[in-house]
Amino acid sequence: xxxxxxxxxxxxxxxxxxxxxxxxxxxxxxxxxxxxxxxxxxxxxxxxxxxxxxxxxxxxxxxxxxxxxxxxxxxxxxxxxxxxxxxxxxxxxxxxxxxxxxxxxxxxxxxxxxxxxxxxxxxxxxxxxxxxxxxxxxxxxxxxxxxxxxxxxxxxxxxxxxxxxxxxxxxxxxxxxxxxxxxxxxxxxxxxxxxxxxxxxxxxxxxxxxxxxxxxxxxxxxxxxxxxxxxxxxxxxxxxx
Amino acid sequence: xxxxxxxxxxxxxxxxxxxxxxxxxxxxxxxxxxxxxxxxxxxxxxxxxxxxxxxxxxxxxxxxxxxxxxxxxxxxxxxxxxxxxxxxxxxxxxxxxxxxxxxxxxxxxxxxxxxxxxxxxxxxxxxxxxxxxxxxxxxxxxxxxxxxxxxxxxxxxxxxxxxxxxxxxxxxxxxxxxxxxxxxxxxxxxxxxxxxxxxxxxxxxxxxxxxxxxxxxxxxxxxxxxx
Numbered sequence: 044x045x046x047x048x049x050x051x052x053x054x055x056x057x058x059x060x061x062x063x064x065x066x067x068x069x070x071x072x073x074x075x076x077x078x079x080x081x082x083x084x085x086x087x088x089x090x091x092x093x094x095x096x097x098x099x100x101x102x103x104x105x106x107x108x109x110x111x112x113x114x115x116x117x118x119x120x121x122x123x124x125x126x127x128x129x130x131x132x133x134x135x136x137x138x139x140x141x142x143x144x145x146x147x148x149x150x151x152x153x154x155x156x157x158x159x160x161x162x163x164x165x166x167x168x169x170x171x172x173x174x175x176x177x178x179x180x181x182x183x184x185x186x187x188x189x190x191x192x193x194x195x196x197x198x199x200x201x202x203x204x205x206x207x208x209x210x211x212x213x214x215x216x217x218x219x220x221x222x223x224x225x226x227x228x229x230x231x232x233x234x235x236x237x238x239x240x241x242x243x244x245x246x247x248x249x250x251x252x253x254x255x256x257x258x259x260x261x262x263x264x265x266x267x268x269x270x271x272x273x274x275x276x277x278x279x280x281x282x283x284x
Numbered sequence: 285x286x287x288x289x290x291x292x293x294x295x296x297x298x299x300x301x302x303x304x305x306x307x308x309x310x311x312x313x314x315x316x317x318x319x320x321x322x323x324x325x326x327x328x329x330x331x332x333x334x335x336x337x338x339x340x341x342x343x344x345x346x347x348x349x350x351x352x353x354x355x356x357x358x359x360x361x362x363x364x365x366x367x368x369x370x371x372x373x374x375x376x377x378x379x380x381x382x383x384x385x386x387x388x389x390x391x392x393x394x395x396x397x398x399x400x401x402x403x404x405x406x407x408x409x410x411x412x413x414x415x416x417x418x419x420x421x422x423x424x425x426x427x428x429x430x431x432x433x434x435x436x437x438x439x440x441x442x443x444x445x446x447x448x449x450x451x452x453x454x455x456x457x458x459x460x461x462x463x464x465x466x467x468x469x470x471x472x473x474x475x476x477x478x479x480x481x482x483x484x485x486x487x488x489x490x491x492x493x494x495x496x497x498x499x500x501x502x503x504x505x506x507x508x509x510x511x
Contacts, residue, residue, distance in 0.1 A: 070313035074419065075327040088314045158327060163314065171428050171442055189443040196450040203457045207329060210461070214468050221475040228482035232489060239493035243500055 075103065075160040078110065078149045082156075085146040088163065092140040096165040098123075100147070101130035101208050104215040106155030111148040117141025127151070160208055315416040323399040330421055331460035332391045334453075337425040338363070338418065340398065341381045345412040352414050359413070361400050368392025377401075391460045422456075423449045 070088070078084055090096055102108045112131070114123040116139055123133050123145075137143065147159050182190065318324050328336060342359050343352040359380035365373045367390055374386045388394055400413055426449060432442045 070418075072314040072418065073421075074314075074417075075329070077325055077327070084316065086314055086316050165313070171446060172432060172439060185440055186443065189440070189447060192447055193443070193450070196447065196454065199454055200450065200457070203454065203461070207457070207461065207464075210464055210468070211329065214464065214471070217468060217471045217475065221471055221478070224475055224478050224482070228478065228486070232482075232486060235486065235489055235493065239497060243497055 070166070071162070071164040073160075073162045075158060077156060078105075078147055078159050079156045080152045080154055081150050083146055083148040083150060085144050086161075086163070087142050087144045088165065089142050090137040090140070090165055092137055094166050095134060095136045096143070096163065097132065097134040098145055098161060098163050099130075099132045100159060100161040101212075103158040103160055103208060103211050105157030106152050108157075108212060110157055110159055111151065112145065113148075114143065114145040116143055162204075313416070313418060315414050318398075318400065318413050318415055320413075321399065321401070323397055324415075325395050325397040326417075326419065328394045328396060328419065328421060329392065330388050330394060331456040332388050334422045334456060335385065335387045335425050336394070336396075336422075337420050338384045338396065339382075340378075340418070341416040342400070343414040343416075345414070359400065361398055361415075364397045366395045366397075368394065391463055423453045 072086075072088070076084065088096075098114065100110075100112060102110050107127075108129050109127040111126045112123070112128060113121050113125070114133065114135070116122050116137075118139060118141075122135060125131060145161075145163070147161070149155075149157050316324070330336065340361065342361060344359060345351075346353050360377050361380070361382060362375075362377050363382070363384050364375045365384070365386050367373050367388065369390065373388075373394070374384060376384065378384065386394075396419070398415065398417075423446075426446075428442055428446060431437070431445065432439075437445065
């Protein structure tokens with residue numbers, strides 16, 4: 044019985060430590076999703092007190108490339124709200140522990156659905172090996188060189204992501220422009236044909252009247268066939284046919 | 285293990301299970317709600333030969349208690365992944381908690397769609413499901429403690445491995461960028477060509493219809509003895 048109590052206590056302590064590590068485990072979510080028109084989509088994440096989190100978002104395709112966004116703390120207070128933004132970055136230190144929610148709204152748009160990218164990072168990056176959190180010695184030169192290179196490469200990857208998103212946006216616009224040029228050109232050609240033929244066709248009737256009007260021999264009558272027939276028979280209006 | 289009777293061991297086991305259960309509820313990060321047959325799609329724009337790992341966990345809404353149940357067996361989620369050409373790469377039904385993996389073979393927009401086709405929800409849940417989702421792409425998908433244990437690497441070797449993976453991801457992204465730029469350039473040149481040829485064509489058509497109109501009206505005027 045003597046060794047059971049400390050053994051169970053140590054197991055409990057180990058599990059508690061695991062639990063704490065899980066609770067402190069920094070998380071990140073980077074997602075691109077489609078937001079239909081007149082829709083709102085919300086995401087929630089649990090954040091500990093005092094932990095800094097950041098939200099970056101960007102609209103990739105759709106409409107005027109803008110979206111409404113708001114962030115609420117667990118008590119329901121709005122800590123960030125922006126309307127019709129193309130991209131933005133928001134950082135906040137959580138004062139209250141709980142579930143924070145951030146929502147993207149496309150409710151102002153009636154027919155364009157949008158693709159939105161967001162990157163939600165909570166806390167700092169964890170060490171590469173889990174037990175390195177409680178190291179007591181300083182890093183060697185090699186290790187700190189590795190850490191520096193790692194941070195620099197992370198910056199490079201972030202910048203690549205940023206450029207990829209901008210390029211996706213530009214490409215969407217260019218492809219949209221390409222198809223619009225085709226449709227407009229075809230439509231204009233058809234309109235050109237319709238207008239020229241109807242001009243000649245409709246003006247035939249009108250042009251016959253012009254020389255008679257110049258001589259004063261034509262009185263405007265209504266287009267009713269019966270009336271025109273009577274006018275013609277009575278001799279008032281010359282036969283136009 | 286001498287001196288530990290069955291009683292304290294069972295108590296230890298129960299406490300361990302309790303703590304593990306507490307661990308499990310906080311396991312995943314981001315979550316969102318979906319309706320019954322609603323489909324949620326996420327897009328991942330990735331270079332080729334990149335691995336994507338997705339983990340999800342679902343919780344069902346309990347109408348009476350007005351709370352989300354911690355875990356519900358029997359719920360199913362259908363995961364469908366499409367590559368940029370629209371071909372289905374992965375289409376599988378998983379349980380209430382699942383992990384899906386795929387590797388891209390063509391660069392571009394891959395679409396990951398999740399929907400629940402469980403009929404139990406209509407009866408009990410009031411149509412709401414909480415989905416915890418975590419998608420990791422490329423280098424982030426690597427589990428370094430696991431790699432260290434498998435290949436028996438020292439800390440420095442592990443760091444070097446991480447740097448190598450990062451550099452490889454940067455190289456793949458750069459190749460993908462070159463491919464995208466080429467596509468963009470083709471689209472712009474196509475637009476340029478179209479604008480040019482359609483403008484010429486429309487001007488020619490305009491001139492031709494103008495000439496035709498003049499000739500038709502001229503013959504008409506001559507017939508009416510006005511010219």
